Amino acid sequence: MRTVLILALWFGWAAGFAACPTVARAEDKPVTYEAHVAAILKKRCGTCHGDTKQESGLSLTSYAGLMKGGGGGAVVVAGRSSASRLLEVVTSTEDGERMPPDGERLPDDQIAVIRKWIDTGLRENAGSSVARQRTLGFAPSAASSSTAPGAVPANLESFSRPATRRGFPVLSLAASPRAAVAAAANYGAIELFDPATRVPLGTVAFPEGEPLALSFSRSGRLLLAAGGRPVQSGSVVLFDVATGKRLASVADEPDAILSADLSPDEKRIAIGCTSRLVKVYSTEDGGLVATIDKHTDWVTSVAYSPNGKFLATGDRGGSVHLWDAANAGAILPLAEHKKSVRGLTWRSDSGVVASCGEDGTVVWWDAKDGWPLVKKSNAHGGGVLDCRFGPNGELATCGRDGLVRLWSADGTERKQFSLDSTTPPASQPPAGVKRFPIRVAISGDGKSLLAGDTTGQIHRWEID
DSSP states (O other): OHHHHHHHHHHOTTSOOOOOOOOOOOOOOOOBIIIIIHHHHHHHHTTTBSSSOBGGGOOOSSHHHHHHOBTTBOSOOTTOGGGOHHHHHHHOOOTTTOSSSSSOOOOHHHHHHHHHHHHTTOBSSTTOOOSOOOOOOOOOOHHHHOOOOOOOOOSOOOOOOOOOSSOOOOOOEEEOSSSSOEEEEETTEEEEEOTTTOOEEEEEEOTTSEEEEEEEOTTSSEEEEEEEETTTEEEEEEEETTTOOEEEEEEEESSOOOEEEEOTTSSEEEEEOTTSOEEEEETTTOOEEEEEOOOSSOEEEEEEOTTSSEEEEEETTSOEEEEETTTOOEEEEEOOOSSOEEEEEEOTTSSEEEEEETTSOEEEEETTTOOEEEEETTSSTTOEEEEEEOTTSOEEEEETTSEEEEEOTTSOEEEEEEGGGOSSOOOOOOTTOOOOEEEEEEOTTSOEEEEEETTSOEEEEEOO
């Protein structure tokens, strides 16, 4: 029963599909302080933040005063309305915080003008330039373009598998960066297959229970599997991909481990726990190397950067943090998500980490300073359930709207896929069973986009 509750909470199967909204793209007209914003602020905020009176040292009736900020610091951040105090207070639902304090809340159309003005660079007038625009600037690293072969399973030992009444959902999915091998979770087992053809390559046993996290090592020779039995036990196992042999096991948690990743040098394993802790173990002796207790909710995602310098972690409350992988020291908080973080993934050059969450948002973060280079606030209606970078900087996502989306290296949507468009066609789910994708992966050669759904099926599409 606990297993069913965990799955229901984690993937929200009881919820129906959210409609995928169609958004009409507005004509790109520059919004400026003088032409659009000044009149709003002078009328609604000038009494307390005008020429004769500036509460908290803040003037909103001049461009210079607004840029200067007040006693609490800057109130607008170019390009980031979500991090701007001005937008926060005019949209607040709390009577003691909302501005202006008297009268009605600013109309939605006026709030939209202020938001667009901030996000498009805080122009003073039509002749003003905008703040420096950042780009994703992706270039595949030598590691991602290497032709070094990875391990391919062969002649794996057979074993007695536990029976299930229906297809077990694909709770985790991963693709090798070095070989034509992918791995998908099943109950008490991990299925290995060719991502281009979906031809089975063998199965390895996971008697620990449910594999909630799967990842291949950068070398492609190891497969990490983490999970367990809810409220009973949790652990992490390393497998040799070629033989299916168990090489190491670390952690002994009183609950299933929700997330885990292997460092690029294969010396450390980071796990995310329902105890709100991040724990780092040594693969050499199994000892606990570090514990991070910054999170205030279940740690749902952990991911090492390909260069081994950073560790990113996310939780059910929407918090994302960046850590020094060497000593677990705090580097940056990454604050944009309002609900549970479902996935974290690093671009192959370690310059960008992407996050996705139940708030429907996907964010591409600059690892140098935590700046959100691209933010898609409604990437999937109803929530985003997973995200995964491919070798060429493309990003795959899936969500409760039943769709899988592929984003280009510059953050623009490239294509969307439905589960019914798989070639060959996927079998239909049992009557009354709702099917949607919960995990995605991109093959190491960048040619195959994979998705695993709630009914246990693997879907595959060709990437042009």
